[in-house]
Amino acid sequence: MAIRKILEFPDPRLRTRAAIVPAVDGRIQTLIDDMFETMYDANGIGLAASQIDVHEQVIVIDLSSDGSAPRVFVNPSIEVIDETLDGFEEGCLSVPGFSEAVERPKAIKVEALDRDGRPVDETVTGLLAVCLQHEMDHLQGKLFVDYLSPLKRQRIRQRLEKEQRRKA
Ligand code: GNR
Ligand code: NI
DSSP: OOOOOOOTTTOOOGGOOOOOOOOOOOHHHHHHHHHHHHHTTTTTTTEEEEGGGGGGGGEEEEOSSSSOOEEEEEEEEEEEEEEEEEEEEOOTTTTTTTTEEEEEEEEEEEEEEEETTTTEEEEEEEHHHHHHHHHHHHTTTTTGGGSSSSHHHHHHHEEEEEEHHHOO
């Protein structure tokens, strides 16, 4: 397994739309394992393949604090079940050091494939609904900062660009 580098805003590669996974085979299972290792190493609760510059529709999520509840969503599609908006303070491993409230529908149904290529079909609410919608956005090239005002987004961009120049 391998820890992969996480792309950071405003890297244009984060704007790539992810392609459908043709088959859940060994290549995809290795990708999934690397995504979990990368996500746990970074103390995240979710990761989309887009964030490690792999533009295929794969999401991993683990909301537990001890790595005991790994979830995989390959080729996910979501349907809004309850369009009532709930606000939640979101962070993102691709926008390190920043968090802002984002409003999203409170209940969604997700259909996807798991690590073994078996169908998953669940209705989810709460933090899992927030996280899944956040990760679905990544697969479409969208980031939580896109929901903020242009001024806030610009401030975040400038601070991260400065930090990235410092590290380079
Ligand atoms: O680790 C993460 N925490 C988080 C908190 C609130 C809403 C969404 C998230 S997802 C984020 C990891 C990440 O960037 N996934 O794409
Ligand atoms: Ni994110």
